[in-house]
Amino acid sequence: MSIHRDIRSPSQDCGACPIRHRAVCARCEADELEQLEQIKYYRSYEAGQTVIWSGDKMDFVASVVTGIATLTQTMEDGRRQMVGLLLPSDFVGRPGRSSAAYDVTATTDLVMCCFRRKPFEELMASTPHIAQRLLEMTLDELDAAREWMLLLGRKTAREKIASLLAIIARRDASLKEPRANLGSITFDLPLTREEMADYLGLTLETVSRQMSALKRDGIIRLDGKRHVTIPSFDALMDETGDDSDGGFLV
Amino acid sequence: MSIHRDIRSPSQDCGACPIRHRAVCARCEADELEQLEQIKYYRSYEAGQTVIWSGDKMDFVASVVTGIATLTQTMEDGRRQMVGLLLPSDFVGRPGRSSAAYDVTATTDLVMCCFRRKPFEELMASTPHIAQRLLEMTLDELDAAREWMLLLGRKTAREKIASLLAIIARRDASLKEPRANLGSITFDLPLTREEMADYLGLTLETVSRQMSALKRDGIIRLDGKRHVTIPSFDALMDETGDDSDGGFLV
DNA sequence: TCCTGGAGTTGATCTGCATCAAGGCGGTTC
DNA sequence: GAACCGCCTTGATGCAGATCAACTCCAGGA
Structure with missing residues (x-):
């Protein structure tokens, strides 16, 4: 894309x-x-x-x-x-x-x-x-x-977080393995919770809560604060509110 | 600018x-x-x-x-x-x-x-x-x-409305009179309340309420639904949250 | 003239996120 | 190893804006 x-x-x-x-x-x-x-x-x-x-x-x-x-x-x-x-x-x-x-x-x-x-x-x-x-x-x-x-204008906090994770995951995966299919992905978050909040138009507390919620719901796994695994990229995409076929985001 | x-x-x-x-x-x-x-x-x-x-x-x-x-x-x-x-x-x-x-x-x-x-x-x-x-x-x-x-990410509803009005007013004024100083300005809103809402990431009810609030506070005057006068452009700018020296918005 | 429908206003209530506040968890320093 | 600090989590509470609903206004058409 x-x-x-x-x-x-x-x-x-x-x-x-x-x-x-x-x-x-x-x-x-x-x-x-x-x-x-x-x-x-x-x-x-x-x-x-x-x-x-x-x-x-x-x-x-x-x-x-x-x-x-x-x-x-x-x-x-x-x-x-x-x-x-x-x-x-x-x-x-x-x-x-x-x-x-x-x-x-x-x-x-x-x-x-x-x-x-x-x-x-x-x-x-x-x-x-x-x-x-x-x-x-x-x-x-x-x-x-x-x-x-x-x-920023229309998504909920959960959708915002899911979208950000999807973008980072997709970019990270394509860096490592350009043609990999996006099943399970593991990466390190390059941003603090506060930076994520500044990007998403949220507060850091809301970011933290939504990360916990996605973890609780099995959409992501967290190892420490920053190390993230996405067991199913499709399941994550379902949380973003986007239609399936990607977008223009970097 | x-x-x-x-x-x-x-x-x-x-x-x-x-x-x-x-x-x-x-x-x-x-x-x-x-x-x-x-x-x-x-x-x-x-x-x-x-x-x-x-x-x-x-x-x-x-x-x-x-x-x-x-x-x-x-x-x-x-x-x-x-x-x-x-x-x-x-x-x-x-x-x-x-x-x-x-x-x-x-x-x-x-x-x-x-x-x-x-x-x-x-x-x-x-x-x-x-x-x-x-x-x-x-x-x-x-x-x-x-x-x-x-x-979209950080402004309040009132600031959003004020910002939009300021942009339209400024553009409209410079169209009519490129070097006019921006004291009092009158123009017709080219957008419905719903379109304004879609632009600002709000609902049309909130747009309507904030328009009424700005009117009540004397920041704008409304003649009908669409015809707007800004008695003091500076007063409007004070409501936008922006620092005084303009920006890049069209 | 009344009827109709789209645009806008205003009120009552609800809710998602912000705010305020109190800790927890590593890592670093002395 | 104690003390500290930045980063993060979690809880309690408040509020801005969404939602639901009723109403006004006005232009256009028969």
């Missing part, structure tokens, strides 16, 4: 830096690769570190190489809403804007591949493939954001 | 079709205009008509010329969430995908400027400016979607 799958599969890896792949490699234009190579640099962050604050000057665009970052918005009184989850190969920043629109935070140890903004914009102006790849990626993110709007 | 403002201003009009303007005119490449001209056609819809159903084959991309359309998602049990509001100059459809992802509905009489998808994709592949303009537009929509996520 997601165009992300191909790049996340190790078999199609074509370099350490996702944006190289996603922006260019599909067409394999040697020149563009070479030019991108010259303006890129890597940065790493520790789990919990803030990459950039909303409103700060942001003179680069970047893509996630390894780890997970989050985009969050905060209201004056402290209410927080996570508006994006950045996984390996996802893009952050936007050509043509010089300041960040959201707080970007590393939730796990994180490596990003950065490109200085000005040279990147120039490169984009001269090589159509880059803009086209970015457009595809952005349209995917827009679809994901809109599916998340349905979740 | 929005890059939409320039095109909506009549003074910068450069043709009846927004996508021509937004995709190309900023650079004024005569050839591209000419080519776009050859593959475009207009369609009109009456208020209430459905433009396309989610899942249907969609062999065109289009932009709104006049009127308002909505994008909605529906769950199996009938819960509905509006995920986008298409105003004049907004784009719908996506290159590279052949079926619609949402229901698209005309809420007012609507004229759209359509381009057959295949020729449009070919044109996009050969003319970098189009992809770049589309990328900008899509990034704007993504910002708007993310701001809406904050609204």
Whole structure:
């Protein structure tokens, strides 16, 4: 469903830096690769570190190489809403804007591949493939954001939790084994209860209660706080409120 | 704040079709205009008509010329969430995908400027400016979607209503008078109470009650059901929960 | 003129989630 | 190993918004 799958599969890896792949490699234009190579640099962050604050000057665009970052918005009184989850190969920043629109935070140890903004914009102006790849990626993110709007506006707490678990499970499974059928899946939650709450528009207490309820009902198994097994992916999907044939969420 | 403002201003009009303007005119490449001209056609819809159903084959991309359309998602049990509001100059459809992802509905009489998808994709592949303009537009929509996520996840009913009114008021004011300062504004609501509810993740009763409450508190004045005056835009903004300096919403 | 039906309002009641509060469970530090 | 701290769980209670229901308003049609 997601165009992300191909790049996340190790078999199609074509370099350490996702944006190289996603922006260019599909067409394999040697020149563009070479030019991108010259303006890129890597940065790493520790789990919990803030990459950039909303409103700060942001003179680069970047893509996630390894780890997970989050985009969050905060209201004056402290209410927080996570508006994006950045996984390996996802893009952050936007050509043509010089300041960040959201707080970007590393939730796990994180490596990003950065490109200085000005040279990147120039490169984009001269090589159509880059803009086209970015457009595809952005349209995917827009679809994901809109599916998340349905979740935030209309789903119950239980459906929200089930949806989040399904997304993480599906992504995790396809990372490990792209063509695996989704019977039983085991993975580690990359988010705290509070982060889950911020993503789902809930409180951490409600997240905790619903996790316990799903466990009690045999939909999930919990080993410690973070290690989750989904005995039946189909049973989990039944709790999400979605119709069976997936969606656009990352 | 929005890059939409320039095109909506009549003074910068450069043709009846927004996508021509937004995709190309900023650079004024005569050839591209000419080519776009050859593959475009207009369609009109009456208020209430459905433009396309989610899942249907969609062999065109289009932009709104006049009127308002909505994008909605529906769950199996009938819960509905509006995920986008298409105003004049907004784009719908996506290159590279052949079926619609949402229901698209005309809420007012609507004229759209359509381009057959295949020729449009070919044109996009050969003319970098189009992809770049589309990328900008899509990034704007993504910002708007993310701001809406904050609204859906964390705002109270009153804040949601105030935010929606502020957005409509601001857009309406800038349409009529781009540089007007936002003191007192009068406009007609283009949405029914139910549509407002679907957009805000509320029920129509709650929308109605909060409208009455805002009226009682002197934040808005109502003349009939739809005709609204905002005596003080600042007072309205105080009810939105946003910090003062606007946002990315359309 | 009355009739009809869609849109909106308002009231009474219910409920899902938030809020407030009190612990429990590992892991780390000294 | 005791003390601490971040993360999580669970319970008791409150409330915003959903739900159910009755009613008004107004435009259009016969």
